[in-house]
Amino acid sequence: MSPQETPSPRRKGWLGAFAIHAVLLLGVAFALYPVLWVASLAFSGSATPEPRVIPWPSEPTLRHLQEVVGATADDGGETVWIFGRQLLNSLVVATATALVGVLIAIPTAYALARFNFLGKRTGMGVLLATQMFPAVASAIPLYLILEASGLLNTRTGLVLCYASTAVPFAIFQLRAAFEAIPVDLEEAAMVDGATRLGAFVRVVLPIARPAIAVTSLFAFMSAYNEFILAATLLDDSKMFTLPVMLQRFVGEYDARWEAFAAGALVVSLPVMGLFYVAQRHLVEGLASGGVKG
């Protein structure tokens, strides 16, 4: 085999390039339109922004952003920065979920990928079955369990719930990633002088890094975005995560869509940043077949 060559782009006419870019731009516009609409709402200063086709703010202002981000509250004589607290809650919960989920999933997925043992098929079936239940169905039981164990209204409780839903998905992804790594590589490492654990740590894990990055990111995002469980299991405002905060802007009698939109924008920023940083890994991971669906 010759050294890999980068495939040279096929020569296309000016018209072909134009057509491709037109289609792509149309796709981008289609995907971004709702986002732009939210953005226009967030920057609109008018009291009742009317729906319009072109997403452009009426009476542009940063008022809503300042309100959402800068809000403070009096907490037992102490002034707290609410948004900061909620952002911290969200980041802590999402990071912990990703860590716990992936740390549990890595050894499990490796065992499922490499070894045969009693109950392997059944175990996989049960794992798959857990993926079929909507998360909402477990909200009430989880509430009761957390209440009984005194973890209601704690970030730990929320992390445990999130991790339990993140783990099966992570296991499936990582198992596929581990299966794609030839056993020869581990055996070569073992002949070279590594223990089985050493081969896993020095050879398998580095090769699976893109898949692990993707899996962590998915777990992080699912926890960061999750609303229903957070709203059910938290009612102490000190513990609120960002999605819960967002929902508070749209009450039963009073829907403050501009503030909601401003909040939504700010809340998406960390995820967008994360995606930007991780995009190289993401493409590798997705391309290596490490992701289902």
Place this chain on the structure above:
Amino acid sequence: MVDIRLRAVTKRFGDTVVLDGVDAAFPDRSFVVLVGKSGCGKSTLLRCIAGLEEVSEGAIEFGGRDVSRLAPRDRDVAMVFQSYALYPHMTVRRNLAFGLELRKERREVIDARVAEVAKLLEIDALLDRHPRALSGGQRQRVAMGRAIVRRPAVFMFDEPLSNLDPALRNQVRVDIRRLHDDLGATSIYVTHDQVEAMTLADVLVVLDRGVVQQIAPPIDVYRRPANRFVAGFVGSPAMNFLEGRIAQNSERAAVELGDGARIEIPPGAGFERLQRGAQVIVGIRPHDVVRGPEGSLVLPVELVETLGSHVHVHGRIGDMPFVAAFEGHQGPRKGERLQLTVGELHLFDAELGVSLG
């Protein structure tokens, strides 16, 4: 730098017996080739010796020490995999250094050894590349380098040439044998390619269905195959087999074939104790026949293959396929009837297949 002994090595996967009581002794510094058809257990035997598979029964000894229960890392072996198994996330340099780093060698020693091996294998220009940026031949050399750099007591090769194109294969084959002679370790090499088996081996181990058929230097395996399987497996084109019966003709023994043709058994060939009327299989190598008017075998020519230095003539004798090989580039024509005299012949028991020589 050890001799290797296999004592009744048996390997089972569930109910399947993959290796059945393999006994063998390989002297220090010998080049051992395990050969057989795919699924014969040769790779499993190699993996057992390397420690990648645990033996179900029996023992493997390196220099008198039982290593059967040791992990691969404690056996002082190195292996070149068929897939090369280079670590894709490491540069060539780190691939070479990996084993030494695991053994906590000093940095200067590692650097010196890597440089030395890279020079020996002419891969010094590739040290900072990743495996994906190498050609197949270069990967193969790196895989060899990774084995050599550790200076192990035993080298293992699992079909290391099967992913190379034929021209490169011939060259690397010669290189491997040269390296073996220079390094002075014991080498165990698995292949299904008989050219590799014949040319590389000091000791050839022919396996079939997990059972050792013959252990001998390659030329002995070729000239005195222990049974019909070995006879048919070693040598190219494969040995011809004809069914016949021992007949006595005045003072000379002969084999009478089904169609009445007779093949004289040369005196002193070691077949004196054969019983008259015994059913036998006659083995004749394609190169061991000569054309001539007094030939007792008649081969109707069905197909002629011209190889340049040789021609292979295909046909049937009785209802058995038969191939004859002649030097030169001028073959007979299709439809001709060749008269053949048999030079060396092999006799096998018709039922058991064992050599009667």
